Amino acid sequence: MITQLNIHYTKKIIKLLFKKTSLFFTEKSFSVKKRLVFLFVFVSSISFSQILIKGNILSETNKPLVGASVYFNNTTIGTITNSKGEFELKIKEGNYTLIISFLGYKTKQLLITPQNNDVNIHIKLKEDSSILNEIVIKKTVYDDNWKHNLARFKHAFLGRTKLAETCKILNEKDIHFNYNIKKNTLTAFTKKPLKIKHQGLGYIITYDLVDFTLKNQNLFFSGFARYDNLRKNIKRKWKQNRLKAFNGSQMHFLRSLTSKKLKKDGFLVNQFKRVPNPDRPSEEKINFAREYFNLCNKPINLSKNISNPKTTLDSVIVTLQKAKLPKYQDFLYKRDVAYKDMISYDNKTPYLSFKDYLMVIYTLEPEEENYLIGMFGKRKKPSGVQTSNIVLLEGKAQIDKSGVLINPNAIFNEGYWGFEAFANMLPLDYKPSSN
Incomplete structure (x- = not known):
């Protein structure tokens, strides 16, 4: 479909240019030969700006896998293999992860970094014989x-935003859960990719879930996503919602950072340090206080005001009261951080690189009401801006040309970006309209 659209678009431009050829020839002083050369170069730049990725998908016994899904992760670029197990896709120069999946076989991923040369790929998929998964399914x-587990899964995976309310998982019964009561850990997996109808953004998303772990309130999930438009004609509402999801997002920030347009795009960046809170007791003292509390056979008033502890029980009460204090304190020490203190380059490759922590403030949109309410119903005071914190986990993180991180696990997001979950994510090839 993508190839046909490009051909149609190119033909349309050629027709328009030739329609104005006679007028163009009479009003300009260039020769006919120069005009035709200009036209050829212009059309060639459109036709050959993309790189062809083709190949075939086979089983280990060299049997063609017909109908295997082949797509670039988190994009709208994808297809299925034909009767010979063959496929063709076109992309622009950059870094991509090619995903090959077929029911009953292990999903394959390949890093594709074409440099103006076509790529030919031959892949053999291995059969998936996961015994553990089959036991859980049965x-x-x-x-x-x-x-109950499904509700927790959807709440954590899709998120709590307004856009999350417009998402519907079409094959919920393909999701299987395992709950470890001792560790308070919920894990989920699927034998088939999830089909998510996103009515808010106008996508049907195929998501191959690799891992989902929810421990207490800490969430980790990973997988491969393919985006397809719900309709060929994109509704105006979808365009508006996509733009709203993009504005202020991590993708928006990284694109603005690499193009040095942060202020113009509405971003302010501050830098801060994080140190242990000296007023909070150590974990060792807190654990002792909890054990002592559990061993007591009499009611204990934890709200009791004790200024000078005299007994062990008094100390336990004070310790448990202070255990509610935050573990860390943040100290802002630099406002309006310079580009050189946020981004570095290695052979012209950009990296997110900074000391301590970054506070990213998007000033052009306020917080959603669901964010202000919070997970436990306690409403925050609105600030009128969206504030997110970035924590580097691996020293630095490479930024792709599309405005995303090559390794998304190289950072940790806090604040507003942590609130915006899967339902607010856009395909990597999304580009906001210039209008």
Whole structure:
């Protein structure tokens, strides 16, 4: 479909140029030969600006896998293999992750970095013989416990934003759960890719879930996503929602950072340090206080005001009261951080690189009401801006040309970006309209 659209678009431009050829020839002083050379170069730049990725997908016994999904992760660029297991895709120069998946086989991923040369790929998929998954599937009962786990999964995975409310997982019963009560950990997996209808953004998303772990309130999930438009004609509402999801997002920030347009795009960046809170007791003292509290056979008033502890029980009460204090304190020491203190280059490759922590403030949109309410119903005071913190986990993080991180696990997001989950994510090839 993408190839046909490009051909159609190119032909349309050629027709328009030739329609104005006679007028163009009479009003300009260039020769006909120069005009035709200009036209050829212009059309060639459109036709050959993309790189062809082709190949075939086979089983280990060299049997063509017909209907295998082949797509670039987190993009709208994808296809399925034909009767010979063959495929063709076109992309622009850059870094891409090619995903090949077929039911009953292990999903394959390849890093593709074409440099103006076509790429030919031959892949053999291995059969998936996961015994553990089959055991869990056979034990799955779609009862109240499964419904409760599904609600927790959707809440964590899709998020709590307004856009999350417009998402619907079409094959919910393909999701299987395992809950470890001792570790308070919920894990989920699927044998088939999730089909998500995103009515808010106008996509049907195929998501191959690799991992989902929810421990207490800490979430980790990973997978491969393919985006397809719900309709050929994009609704105006979808365009507006996509632009709203993009504005202020991490993708928007990284694109603005690499193009040095942060202020113009509405971003302010501050830098801060994070140190342990001296008023909060150590974890060792807190654990001792909790054990002592559990061993007591009498009611204890934890709200008791004790200024000078005299007994062990008094100390336990004070310790448990102070355990509610935040573990860390943040100290802002630099406002309006310079580009050189946020981004570095290695052979013209950009990296997110900075000391301590960055506070990214998007000034052109306020917080959503669901963010202000919070997970536990306690409403925050609105600030009128969206504030996110970036924590580097690996020293630095490479930024792709599309405005995303090559390794998304190289950083940790806090604040507003942590609130915006999967439902607010856009495909990597998304580009906001110039209008």
